[in-house]
Amino acid sequence: MSTTKPSSVEDTLRDFWQTRPVRPRSGRRFAGVCVAIGLRYGIDPVLVRVAFVLAALYGGAGIALYLLCWLVFPQEGDPAIEPGTREPTSAVLALVLVLALIPAMSWSVQFPGVIGLVLGLGALFLLHRHHADRNRPEPPEPTGENAWVYPAAEQRTAPPSWDPLGAAPFAWDLPEPSRPEQPPEQRPKRRWITPVALLLAACCAVLARYSGQGLAEVLAVVLGVLGLAMVAGAFLHGGRGLIAVAIPVGALAMVASALPPGAAWLGVNDQRVHLIDAAAVAPRYRTAIGDVDLDLRDARFPGDREVRTGADVGVGDVTVRVPADVDVTARCSTGIGSVSCLRNTAEGPGQHREAHDDGPDGPGGGRLVLDLTTGTGDVEVTRG
Structure with a gap:
C-alpha cells in the first residue's frame, strides 16, 4: 500500500474521494461525521465537533458543511456480516439531506456564511493534503476473476541470507524474513499552543477595541483567533484546552450580536419600575x-407637560403600561420577536411600529413619548 501524499490539487481531491472518511456505527453522537474525520486523520473528534459549532456561528456554514459530509461520507457496514465494508448513503436519506441542504445553503449565502464555507472546505482540503497517509483504509481483497495471480518464484542458485551454510536448499524459495514493524513514533503534544493562542487572542482583542470596534466585533475577532488556533492544534496535536475558552466566547458573541448597534455592555438584570409621579420617569x-417593565398607570401627568422616556434591551422583553387618559406616542422596534404598540402589532425579524393614541377622553391630560427597542424579544405598550 502506498503512503505517498498527493502532490497536486487534482490528485488530492481524487485521493480524498477514494479514501474519504467512513462514518462508524459506534462512538458517534449524531451521524458520525466528526468521529469519521477524527478517526481518518488521527484527530480528537472533540476538536472536530468544536470546529463545526464555531463554523455554524458564521452564517450557519457549519450546518451546511455537516449535512454535506453526511451526504458524501459512506457508513461502516455491519461488522457482524462482513467486517471492513462500506454502505453508501441510501437513496431516501440522500434525498432528505439534499432537501435539508437547500435552506442551509440559502442561509449560508451571505458574507459570513461564504467565509465559513470557504474556511471549512479549505481546512478539510489541507487536512487531507498533509495527513492523507494517516489511518489510510486498506484496498479490498480481489476475488474471483480479479484475484491476484502471483508469479512463480525463481529458482535460487545461492543460499539466502537466513541459510548461509546451504543446509536447507528445499526451503530456499521461502521469502526473506522481514524485520518487525516499528510502532509509529508518538509526536509530543504541543502544550504551548494554548497559552500562545490566548495571548494572541487578547492582543487582537485590544487592537480591535482601540480601533473603535464594538463588543460583538471584538468577540468575533477573539473567536476567529481561537478557531484558527484549534485548526492548527489539530495538525500539531495540541490546543485542546482552547475548547473551554471558545465555547463561552461563542455564546457571548451570539448575545452581543443581538444588541442594538452601538450599544454597550450593560449587564444582566431585570428592571421593574412602578411610578406614581411622572417627574420620576428616567x-x-x-x-x-433582562426585561424592562415600566408601570405608569398610577402616574400623574400635568396637562401642559410632555414626558419622554425609552428602553434599550439586548436580549429580553420591554413592557410599558400607560395611564388611561394620557396622550401617547410610541415607537416600538425589535430585531427578532414581536411588537404590540398600542394594538399595532407585528411579529417576525426586523419589526418596527409607531402609534399615537389620545385615549378615550381625547387630546389633553398630558403627553408621553416612548422610544422602545430590543434586539431579541418582545415590545408591548398597553393602556390602562
Missing part, C-alpha cells in the same frame, strides 16, 4: 440581558 432604561 430618560432611558437600559440592560443587555
Whole structure:
C-alpha cells in the first residue's frame, strides 16, 4: 500500500474521494461525521465537533458543511456480516439531506456564511493534503476473476541470507524474513499552543477595541483567533484546552450580536419600575440581558407637560403600561420577536411600529413619548 501524499490539487481531491472518511456505527453522537474525520486523520473528534459549532456561528456554514459530509461520507457496514465494508448513503436519506441542504445553503449565502464555507472546505482540503497517509483504509481483497495471480518464484542458485551454510536448499524459495514493524513514533503534544493562542487572542482583542470596534466585533475577532488556533492544534496535536475558552466566547458573541448597534455592555438584570409621579420617569432604561417593565398607570401627568422616556434591551422583553387618559406616542422596534404598540402589532425579524393614541377622553391630560427597542424579544405598550 502506498503512503505517498498527493502532490497536486487534482490528485488530492481524487485521493480524498477514494479514501474519504467512513462514518462508524459506534462512538458517534449524531451521524458520525466528526468521529469519521477524527478517526481518518488521527484527530480528537472533540476538536472536530468544536470546529463545526464555531463554523455554524458564521452564517450557519457549519450546518451546511455537516449535512454535506453526511451526504458524501459512506457508513461502516455491519461488522457482524462482513467486517471492513462500506454502505453508501441510501437513496431516501440522500434525498432528505439534499432537501435539508437547500435552506442551509440559502442561509449560508451571505458574507459570513461564504467565509465559513470557504474556511471549512479549505481546512478539510489541507487536512487531507498533509495527513492523507494517516489511518489510510486498506484496498479490498480481489476475488474471483480479479484475484491476484502471483508469479512463480525463481529458482535460487545461492543460499539466502537466513541459510548461509546451504543446509536447507528445499526451503530456499521461502521469502526473506522481514524485520518487525516499528510502532509509529508518538509526536509530543504541543502544550504551548494554548497559552500562545490566548495571548494572541487578547492582543487582537485590544487592537480591535482601540480601533473603535464594538463588543460583538471584538468577540468575533477573539473567536476567529481561537478557531484558527484549534485548526492548527489539530495538525500539531495540541490546543485542546482552547475548547473551554471558545465555547463561552461563542455564546457571548451570539448575545452581543443581538444588541442594538452601538450599544454597550450593560449587564444582566431585570428592571421593574412602578411610578406614581411622572417627574420620576428616567430618560432611558437600559440592560443587555433582562426585561424592562415600566408601570405608569398610577402616574400623574400635568396637562401642559410632555414626558419622554425609552428602553434599550439586548436580549429580553420591554413592557410599558400607560395611564388611561394620557396622550401617547410610541415607537416600538425589535430585531427578532414581536411588537404590540398600542394594538399595532407585528411579529417576525426586523419589526418596527409607531402609534399615537389620545385615549378615550381625547387630546389633553398630558403627553408621553416612548422610544422602545430590543434586539431579541418582545415590545408591548398597553393602556390602562
